[in-house]
Amino acid sequence: xxxxxxxxxxxxxxxxxxxxxxxxxxxxxxxxxxxxxxxxxxxxxxxxxxxxxxxxxxxxxxxxxxxxxxxxxxxxxxxxxxxxxxxxxxxxxxxxxxxxxxxxxxxxxxxxxxxxxxxxxxxxxxxxxxxxxxxxxxxxxxxxxxxxxxxxxxxxxxxxxxxxxxxxxxxxxxxxxxxxxxxxxxxxxxxxxxxxxxxxxxxxxxxxxxxxxxxxxxxxxxxxxxxxxxxxxxxxxxxxxxxxxxxxxxxxxxxxxxxxxxxxxxxxxxxxxxxxxxxxxxxxxxxxxxxxxxxxxxxxxxxxxxxxxxxxxx
Amino acid sequence: xxxxxxxxxxxxxxxxxxxxxxxxxxxxxxxxxxxxxxxxxxxxxxxxxxxxxxxxxxxxxxxxxxxxxxxxxxxxxxxxxxxxxxxxxxxxxxxxxxxxxxxxxxxxxxxxxxxxxxxxxxxxxxxxxxxxxxxxxxxxxxxxxxxxxxxxxxxxxxxxxxxxxxxxxxxxxxxxxxxxxxxxxxxxxxxxxxxxxxxxxxxxxxxxxxxxxxxxxxxxxxxxxxxxxxxxxxxxxxxxxxxxxxxxxxxxxxxxxxxxxxxxxxxxxxxxxxxxxxxxxxxxxxxxxxxxxxxxxxxxxxxxxxxxxxxxxx
Numbered sequence: 001x002x003x004x005x006x007x008x009x010x011x012x013x014x015x016x017x018x019x020x021x022x023x024x025x026x027x028x029x030x031x032x033x034x035x036x037x038x039x040x041x042x043x044x045x046x047x048x049x050x051x052x053x054x055x056x057x058x059x060x061x062x063x064x065x066x067x068x069x070x071x072x073x074x075x076x077x078x079x080x081x082x083x084x085x086x087x088x089x090x091x092x093x094x095x096x097x098x099x100x101x102x103x104x105x106x107x108x109x110x111x112x113x114x115x116x117x118x119x120x121x122x123x124x125x126x127x128x129x130x131x132x133x134x135x136x137x138x139x140x141x142x143x144x145x146x147x148x149x150x151x152x153x154x155x156x157x158x159x160x161x162x163x164x165x166x167x168x169x170x171x172x173x174x175x176x177x178x179x180x181x182x183x184x185x186x187x188x189x190x191x192x193x194x195x196x197x198x199x200x201x202x203x204x205x206x207x208x209x210x211x212x213x214x215x216x217x218x219x220x221x222x223x224x225x226x227x228x229x230x231x232x233x234x235x236x237x238x239x240x241x242x243x244x245x246x247x248x249x250x251x252x253x254x255x256x257x258x259x260x261x262x263x264x265x266x267x268x269x270x271x272x273x274x275x276x277x278x279x280x281x282x283x284x285x286x287x288x289x290x291x292x293x294x295x296x297x298x299x300x301x302x303x304x305x306x307x308x309x310x311x312x313x314x
Numbered sequence: 315x316x317x318x319x320x321x322x323x324x325x326x327x328x329x330x331x332x333x334x335x336x337x338x339x340x341x342x343x344x345x346x347x348x349x350x351x352x353x354x355x356x357x358x359x360x361x362x363x364x365x366x367x368x369x370x371x372x373x374x375x376x377x378x379x380x381x382x383x384x385x386x387x388x389x390x391x392x393x394x395x396x397x398x399x400x401x402x403x404x405x406x407x408x409x410x411x412x413x414x415x416x417x418x419x420x421x422x423x424x425x426x427x428x429x430x431x432x433x434x435x436x437x438x439x440x441x442x443x444x445x446x447x448x449x450x451x452x453x454x455x456x457x458x459x460x461x462x463x464x465x466x467x468x469x470x471x472x473x474x475x476x477x478x479x480x481x482x483x484x485x486x487x488x489x490x491x492x493x494x495x496x497x498x499x500x501x502x503x504x505x506x507x508x509x510x511x512x513x514x515x516x517x518x519x520x521x522x523x524x525x526x527x528x529x530x531x532x533x534x535x536x537x538x539x540x541x542x543x544x545x546x547x548x549x550x551x552x553x554x555x556x557x558x559x560x561x562x563x564x565x566x567x568x569x570x571x572x573x574x575x576x577x578x579x580x581x582x583x584x585x586x587x588x589x590x591x592x593x594x595x596x597x598x599x600x601x602x603x604x605x606x607x608x609x610x611x612x613x614x615x616x617x618x619x620x621x622x623x624x625x626x627x628x
Contacts, residue, residue, distance in 0.1 A: 112538060122430075123438060125454070127454070130462070133458040140439070
């Protein structure tokens, strides 16, 4: 049976992807130790990428990245992990010479303001963060390595994932999840931007769906342009809050405290608000149905979780 | 007096730029030995970029590159020189911590088909060559390094330079110059593509003008988007030949032999044909007036060259 390599398997999306791939023979990698790890190593260190490819996995998910806030705060670390790590992985794949399918998680951070009303499939990548720059370079390398026949790559630009479960990470986009997640958990959330701010979202479930679909599509349909903006839901913060009210009631929606933060506001102003993701839709990628659905998915997948069935207890 | 560094000073554009900068205190670099060289070294070798910056040149022209045909034929060399060389230069500039103006010659090869009627300033970089990929990555790095305050960068996407003097280089675009240059020199030229092929041109004189203008402009006007498609002349091969006929007569224009080459045709099909270079025009970059003028500039600058005045002979 052919193997599947998941790089960044300990991350939020990585863990959910691994669950969805439970029937496959997996090689799981991350830089931090985690349950189920096959390799724990720094992908940007010389020789490490080669080790991951020793069994020639036919399918590789490359999810590993330092998030936007951290890549902005630590220039060297961001470039080392997000750019050099990707370069080393692609170079190692080329050296192995077996043309695996590579699914690379890019980001809408490859786009920078000023924006058109909706970003179409021909809009330029002019990122306004180091993270976005590193992802845009990863996309270019993936295209060139695919064109040259070294890999069969698909880059998918994920919307901001919402509702992100667990604790906030260092991403400046954290509040978009926080204002849903915290109130649902009975806690107060801080909203640092005006309610008129519009952004582009997908649930973790939709994101895993994108990854699995990218692993299966006929890349002949992609032509030379192997990086795709994923479909999503465009919603203002006001629409997010209204959806929360509809799904969970007034009392929950009132647990949001307005506390403007000029730094976060300025960062968010440079972010995409809306897309016209025609290519991805035509290729069969499917977004969530509504922001209310995004909230319901969070409740189903995170808050109403049934305990894992134990073997032998059926 | 502040110094100016020219990297790639032995190349065709480099030599003309150095002539135009004759009044400045220059540091001239190339990988091949040449008259006037300050440094001859491999920019992609560790430690070499640092040496070029020792005197902290306030203005840096980075023209050094392996051309498109060679970057396609030799994957490793193209990435080493065009990407790693640029990365090392930018990293060394960051380390020096003095924010020089950096003028980077990018290329219309950052764009790949399918194209709109004319490529505007918001069209995506989806290159179809490794050379175009390397230039597109250089652009992204230049933007991010400028945004972070490590340099004050301007990337200029040069049209195909025509008429390129001297012998053909390894660029697949060589025939666009050859069909003008060779007939004017009394020699037969080979045309490997149909006369309907349309392409985007600037004279060497215009290219040097772009470089000098990029060194002087107020980069505050650029905002975050520091890479600009230069203006040029859009002409079909038929229009090129007609211009040659007008400038030099029927007999000269008849020295072109049609010899279709499927490989070159296929490469050229992926190349830009026409631009709407509004931003560059608004910033004061100026193209040649017509393709006839491009031919006249070649005749003036290359074929009617007066001998250099010798000191003491005035």
